[in-house]
Amino acid sequence: MLAKWFVRIPRTTWQYYSLRVPSSSRATARAVHLPATSSLRGIRPTSDGTGLVLSDAQRKTIYALSTPPGKAGVAVIRISGVDALQVWRAVVCRPTKGRSLVKARIHIEGDPEPWRMYRCEVVHPETQELLDSGLAIYFKGPKSFTGDDTVELHVHSGRAVIASVLAALGSFPTLRLAEPGEFTRRAFESGRLDLTEVEGLHDLINADTSSQRQAALQAAGGILKDRFESLRATILRSLSLVEALIDFGEEDVEDHVLDEAKALARQTYGILGSLLSDYRRSEIVRTGLRVAIFGPPNAGKSTLLNFLAKREAAIVTNIPGTTRDVLEVSLDISGLPVIISDTAGIRATDDVVETIGIKRALEAVEKADLKLCVIDIQDIIGSSPVLSPDLIAIIRHTRPIVLLNKLDSATPNVLEETELVHRLVQEYGAVGVWAVSLRTGAGVDAFLEEFGDHLRERFALNDGLNEEDVPLVINARHREHLISASNFISAFLDQTTASSDGEVDLETPQDLVLAAEELRYAAQSIGKITGRIDVEDILDTIFREFCIGK
Ligand SMILES: Nc1nc2c(ncn2[C@@H]2O[C@H](COP(=O)(O)OP(=O)(O)OP(=O)(O)O)[C@@H](O)[C@H]2O)c(=O)[nH]1
Numbered sequence: 367m368l369a370k371w372f373v374r375i376p377r378t379t380w381q382y383y384s385l386r387v388p389s390s391s392r393a394t395a396r397a398v399h400l401p402a403t404s405s406l407r408g409i410r411p412t413s414d415g416t417g418l419v420l421s422d423a424q425r426k427t428i429y430a431l432s433t434p435p436g437k438a439g440v441a442v443i444r445i446s447g448v449d450a451l452q453v454w455r456a457v458v459c460r461p462t463k464g465r466s467l468v469k470a471r472i473h474i475e476g477d478p479e480p481w482r483m484y485r486c487e488v489v490h491p492e493t494q495e496l497l498d499s500g501l502a503i504y505f506k507g508p509k510s511f512t513g514d515d516t517v518e519l520h521v522h523s524g525r526a527v528i529a530s531v532l533a534a535l536g537s538f539p540t541l542r543l544a545e546p547g548e549f550t551r552r553a554f555e556s557g558r559l560d561l562t563e564v565e566g567l568h569d570l571i572n573a574d575t576s577s578q579r580q581a582a583l584q585a586a587g588g589i590l591k592d593r594f595e596s597l598r599a600t601i602l603r604s605l606s607l608v609e610a611l612i613d614f615g616e617e618d619v620e621d622h623v624l625d626e627a628k629a630l631a632r633q634t635y636g637i638l639g640s641l642l643s644d645y646r647r648s649e650i651v652r653t654g655l656r657v658a659i660f661g662p663p664n665a666g667k668s669t670l671l672n673f674l675a676k677r678e679a680a681i682v683t684n685i686p687g688t689t690r691d692v693l694e695v696s697l698d699i700s701g702l703p704v705i706i707s708d709t710a711g712i713r714a715t716d717d718v719v720e721t722i723g724i725k726r727a728l729e730a731v732e733k734a735d736l737k738l739c740v741i742d743i744q745d746i747i748g749s750s751p752v753l754s755p756d757l758i759a760i761i762r763h764t765r766p767i768v769l770l771n772k773l774d775s776a777t778p779n780v781l782e783e784t785e786l787v788h789r790l791v792q793e794y795g796a797v798g799v800w801a802v803s804l805r806t807g808a809g810v811d812a813f814l815e816e817f818g819d820h821l822r823e824r825f826a827l828n829d830g831l832n833e834e835d836v837p838l839v840i841n842a843r844h845r846e847h848l849i850s851a852s853n854f855i856s857a858f859l860d861q862t863t864a865s866s867d868g869e870v871d872l873e874t875p876q877d878l879v880l881a882a883e884e885l886r887y888a889a890q891s892i893g894k895i896t897g898r899i900d901v902e903d904i905l906d907t908i909f910r911e912f913c914i915g916k
């Protein structure tokens with residue numbers, strides 16, 4: 367059981383440190399000595415955002431395979447915690463020439479130099495049996511990923527080798543297998559990473575496309591953290607001005623103090639607004655851009671999907687009305703994650719199933735970030751073009767990119783003489799028209815290249831996400847706290863803004879105290895994003911999503 371006790375060290379009238387420590391004597395000693403030490407390792411803020419918690423999980427040494435299980439060149443096994451060095455002393459031996467499995471092993475003299483790779487043999491700590499030969503490295507805390515002493519064993523990645531090394535580590539009574547994400551959790555708890563960096567790391571491991579990788583690197587590298595911390599600092603500066611007014615009264619503080627506090631709040635409010643308005647773009651980078659393919663039957667919509675997916679994802683036949691349901695495929699187009707859906711051809715029909723399919727097609731088009739209308743080029747050539755009024759109405763409404771397919775069936779300069787092409791853009795509002803043959807591949811490369819550029823341009827997803835002025839990629843959790851911070855700041859501004867008679871409605875100091883409270887809550891909301899404010903309830907969710915060994 368954890369005995370909770372708190373050491374409160376007053377800082378200002380409203381800030382204090384508190385410590386919650388386990389009841390073991392060692393932890394107690396650390397807690398008692400804490401104020402005198404400069405290092406705050408293993409300590410993080412408490413729920414009120416002003417104190418610090420000493421993590422009890424910090425004690426146990428954990429180990430796990432950090433590379434995917436299975437046959438490969440190298441497997442990395444990580445051991446992290448106070449006993450890491452002890453593990454090294456017991457299992458890491460000097461490489462020897464004769465490969466006898468049973469002969470006495472020579473342990474490396476003295477302790478390893480940190481951050482240096484050693485060629486070694488890995489042996490069982492009790493039987494001294496040779497398990498594998500490989501490499502070992504010792505990271506001395508706090509300069510390690512977790513912040514604790516860490517040893518990495520690089521062995522051959524075979525099931526039996528990995529199993530024997532893990533079993534050997536399991537024979538240490540003080541070691542236990544790490545839970546999913548536990549190494550990262552310790553990095554967070556020791557203050558090496560904040561929550562946005564943890565999330566960035568998670569996204570980096572799961573990044574499939576280059577834009578996801580860039581956004582994840584941005585977060586993992588602390589850019590999000592820095593921006594959020596600076597927002598929080600601005601709110602706190604505003605708050606300290608209001609606090610000064612409260613503490614010293616209007617007579618002793620210069621006139622413009624409240625104005626200055628409000629200007630800072632307004633500035634923050636603006637930044638929050640632009641972060642939030644950019645959320646859809648963030649979502650696109652994180653989860654993918656939705657593109658819907660639609661058009662008349664038999665235009666080659668499913669052929670296009672298969673072409674993009676590089677596999678036979680959808681059924682293609684020359685029978686109009688082949689596709690009935692919406693079919694979704696995740697793709698990487700020019701480094702962007704794209705979820706592309708193929709839909710039923712739009713036409714008037716009595717078929718019940720097809721009718722439902724067409725309804726779903728229209729819904730998918732409505733939902734999509736980008737609409738791609740595929741039309742058989744034959745349908746628009748000649749004196750009597752056959753685009754249905756329904757389809758024209760949908761084009762007008764959705765402003766799609768139009769792909770004229772089956773160029774192979776037309777004469778090369780067909781587009782110049784086709785009036786409808788010009789009308790598609792000028793009258794119906796298509797954002798672009800390309801002509802291709804999905805059968806011969808003519809025009810397809812040019813289309814894909816320009817399509818990729820179009821996506822990047824339209825959603826401001828240019829290369830160089832790490833540049834200062836590039837918008838940040840935020841996730842749903844960040845968004846929630848940004849919204850509440852924005853609401854609190856707006857409430858503060860309301861409460862301190864001149865009423866209709868031109869007088870600021872702050873009759874009593876009490877009013878100012880209440881307004882200040884809004885700023886305090888706003889700062890707390892931002893603090894929750896970085897994990898500066900204790901967010902115990904969501905930690906489990908975040909770390910559970912990691913794999914074991916990370
Ligand atoms: N000549 C020619 N035929 C093509 C081309 N692209 C596709 N087709 C053919 O057109 C027919 C219809 O293709 P699909 O991909 O099934 O068309 P769809 O738009 O998905 O049709 P539905 O699902 O029925 O609405 C098939 O026979 C394809 O082989 C092309 O560029 N040139």
Ligand SMILES: [K+]
Binds near residue numbers: 664682683685687
């Ligand atoms: K078809």
Ligand SMILES: [Mg+2]
Binds near residue numbers: 668680681688708709
């Ligand atoms: Mg189809």
